[in-house]
Amino acid sequence: MATDTGVLTRRAIKVTGWRLFIMTVIGRSYPRVVGLLRERSWFFFDIFLPVLGVSSYVFVYRAIQAPEVYVGFVVMGGAMTAFWLNVLWSMGSQLYWEKESGNLGLYIMAPNSLMAILLGMALGGLFATLQRALVITIIGMLVFGVDFQVTSYLQLFAVFSLTMVALYGMGMMTSSIFLLLGREAWHISNLAQEPIYLASGFYFPLRSLNFWVAAGASIVPLSLGLDAMRQLVFPAGSFPPFLAVPTEIGILAVLSVVFLAGAKLLLDKMERLAIAEGRLTESRR
């Protein structure tokens, strides 16, 4: 091996502060973004399966001669499912996997903020999932002839963005909880998957649930977000809304703040605990 002088003595410039924060976010989102391009198998699981789920609901609705707008509902729900699955499987349990692979210790040791790491994961996941959701939507539109009539693109964009902030904020928060719980996390993810499909109205209007069940389900930001988005893309009066759009936007905003603050708080707690007990940074137990 050559021990060429120069290479070993060259200093590295380093930035700090908010620039470091941004670089960390970009750095950690990168594997998620290229993962999308390199792992071809996602196409089957993340596109085909949701489309299959969507189809079965569409056939049921058509069989019972439900209003055609319900088909649009289902397609939209199917697209948003992608985000839910991403948060559940790739955000919630992510810190746990980072611990198992030994990355968590390196992330804590580096001079960055762990919040930037989590944010990077979230943004990377969001970006990757966005493409899946779009593909599902387009397939739905083509196959089932869904017709969206957007009343306000601005509001739609606002609701969608806010829903994503709240949803991924929730994912960031749960990732610390899951890490503290260890292996149990996996079972919780499993348990959470199905009931949420039901309760958050992926495939039917939230309002068709008992009001209090719907209110409870609204903790999961997708429920409110979906309800608001549906109000914005389907004609008024075609289905019973849960709450008025501005109210839903307000609640989503509050949820966003709560989840993000919660994420920061729990992350700090997790780091303190890891350093005090010395077990969260290693995979042996």
Add this chain to the structure above:
Amino acid sequence: MQQAIFTKKLSRIYKLRGGKKTEPKELIALKDVDLEVKQGELFGLLGPNGAGKTTLIKILTTLLAPSSGEAWVAGHNLSTDPDRVRPLINMVSGGESSGYGLLTVRENLWMFAQFYGIPSQVANQRIKDLLEVVGLGDRLNTKSSDLSTGLRQKMNIVRGFLTDPEVLFLDEPTLGLDVGASRDVRRFIRSWVDQNEGKTLLLTTHYMVEADELCDRVAIINNGQVLACDTPARLKRDLQKDAIFRMEVSPLNGAGAGVFERLSGVRKVTHEAKDGSSTLEFILAEEDALGAVVNTMTQQDIHILNLQKREPTLEDVFVSLTGKSMAEVEKSGD
């Protein structure tokens, strides 16, 4: 000269959970460790499995809080100022599986450089140069999941140097590497310290040769305590006047090595049984004591198959400090 690492009565106790009632609830992994590593030193921590090496490194890299005592790294107090220490250090552990398998070698390293605030252009140049030096220049675009253990380890080691740390920690850097790769890594480590005045490197190892040939100074650690700390030459010097013999003999058959330890002039004996023969190592206060040893063997009907006198090694230093070889300590442990 400034100290790069300084610890004062550093201790760490792990709480053990879930064991049986009769089992101890605590484990003392480090006990009152006082260590001083000068800036610019290549310092080695040598000790058997479970000695507390990794625990010490974790404390020094801000990943673990000490139960008591204090420590400073690169001039900053670890418990009050971890955020000042972190930009100045880095750590690599042997056999770690950090990064993401779907990323290429370059991408993985680039990602870690981002976490230290190194602009992409600078990072990519450094990655290219460093990979070249460790002989991984042609693997820039290999997916890291496709690397062999040894190549992977070299990539990890590059990660440590990439961020241009003031103090670098390497936990068993040559773990699992073949002879050639280990030699490459050692040479690389040595030249980094030699060429960078003021940069400090602390590594742990349980390979005697590594500590002996590579490190400026070595601390011998066992059971959470630092037993000795000096240059390899000076550690061995005390043993220089002793005579060290390595003997291969017919199986001891029940009679332990204890009979020899009682002979006058015999300081330490270690015993390792292989199939068909036993290997004994004697540290004798003077060469004349060998006569008594040989006599005892004849009485016990033990045949000498091979006898060698040799220079003291750090292994002998360990034996003379603990009464056991590192292998014996590792076997007797859990």
